[in-house]
Amino acid sequence: MERGLELHGIGVRFGGLTALDDVSLRVPPDRVVGVIGPNGAGKTTLFNVICGFVxxxxxxxxxxxxxxxxxxxRLSRLGIARTLQGTGLFAGLSVLENVMTGASHTARAGFASALFGLPRSDRDERRLRQHALDVLDDLGIAGHADAAPGTLPFAVRQRVALARALAARPRLLLLDEPAGGLGADDIAELAELVRQLPRRDADPCAVLLVEHHMDLVMAVCDELVVLDFGRVIAAGTPDEIRDDAAVTDAYLGALVEESAP
Structure with missing residues (x-):
């Protein structure tokens, strides 16, 4: 039975600083789960634990x-992909080549085949190229396949970064502040895209989202986990979190103000 990702009582300390304190959460296979909290709440540390950096x-x-x-x-082989704050794209590669790197772990040809240009390596490259083009097309940016990332608007580069992550066919996608630097229209388009990820016919994936833009969080998340000083202070649906007096008193109003243009 697929239960998805679960964290059980996670604690992280850096010297005398407690970054996470008894944090538990679950990301079911068919859900978008959001993690919110002020700066320093432990959100990035949480992602780094899941990715094995901490x-x-x-x-x-x-x-x-x-x-x-x-x-x-080994994250890709586990079915986990992560986007970074900003885009993290390779400036020396085209958009298509950037997206192809996301699926490189699925290549069937070994090192020797690639080194000597054997037919199996050529078949792998054609397969990866077509898959990357399909992902770009799904995100509406296939027309930029041959462009250098640095020549594109930031919102398009964000989609390229997302396409690279999705090219790995993850079962779980970690989105680290994907709305950063986007305007209202771009955020609305992003919300529609993220909302559909667990429900796609092909390659559906659960999403764990860290984000400061509360309009996006409330629009796309099925469940929310609220961190403050490394502890979970609330968990529930967006409506439950919105109406939670403790969350509101702590900082939800401040977060909404921060997310306003």
Missing amino acids: SPQTGSLTLDGRPLRPRPH
Whole structure:
């Protein structure tokens, strides 16, 4: 049975600083789960634990009920992909080539085939290229396939970064502040795209979203987890979180003000 990703009592300390304190949450296979909180609440540390960049001192992770010990270089094979704040695109590669790198772990040809240009390597490249083009087309940016990322508007570069992550066919997508630097119209388009990811006919994926733009969070998330000083202070549906007096008193109003243009 697919249970998705679960974190159980995660604790992380850096010296005398507690970054996460007994944090538990679940990302089911068919949901968009948001993590919100002020700067310093522990959101980035949470992502780094899931990606294997930070090892928790306490607690555990499971994937479909089985122990998960993530390592950054093995994330794709686990079915986990992550976008970065900004875009993190390779300036020396075209848009298409950037997206192809997201699916490189699925290549069937080995190192020797690629080194000597053997037919199997050529078939792999054609397959990856077509898959990358299909993903770009799904996101409405296939017309930019041959462009250099640096020549494109920021909103398009954000979509390219998302396409690169989706090219890996992840079961879980970690979105790290994807609305940063976007205008209202672009955020609305992003919301529609993210909302559909778990419900796609082909390659559906759950989403764990960290974001400051509350309009986006409230529009796309099925569930929300609220962090403050590394602790979960509330969890529930967007409506439940919106009406939670403790969350409102702590900082939700301030977050809305920060997200306003």
